[in-house]
Amino acid sequence: DVKVTQSSRYLVKRTGEKVFLECVQDMDHENMFWYRQDPGLGLRLIYFSYDVKMKEKGDIPEGYSVSREKKERFSLILESASTNQTSMYLCASRGGNEQFFGPGTRLTVL
């Protein structure tokens, strides 16, 4: 079974803090994705990566950056957290025709 894990289920941070969200997959997938999910807006793609050290902007990259130093790990970074980044963050990994999601991190920025 493919497993996609995320470092935290719940996270509370203060405005201006630097925040790291980690995602690890165990199936040697090349493609990995970061989404945020908000009520009424659905899932929106923030960044994705085809391979180690490669990254592409998704639909809403502003205020975020990513890092892919190892194939199995894809990190999302909020350089200076703001209250409008309070959301559910979902990482996904793609193998064949299926995209597998992690359990999500619910981030609250105060």
Add this chain to the structure above:
Amino acid sequence: GQNIDQPTEMTATEGAIVQINCTYQTSGFNGLFWYQQHAGEAPTFLSYNVLDGLEEKGRFSSFLSRSKGYSYLLLKELQMKDSASYLCAVETAGNKLTFGGGTRVLVKP
């Protein structure tokens, strides 16, 4: 731009059938996914359609018409555990997925 529409909410009775429609207008099209998401959980894969037609998988079926920009997910013999959100997503170049807002299905006894 990408535009994917699906109804916000649907209610159905246990044992019945429900059809969730999804219409899309996207620049490029590689395929269409349906996901199920229970409250507080991650989405789980249900189906992937590339060619026109109906794909059946147990109680769930998914239909695609590329010329009409239209898909539906059919849930038969509804069970209480089918109460969840159902997400339609279109795949474009580079394995990018664009999601609709999701349809919340409530199954009543």
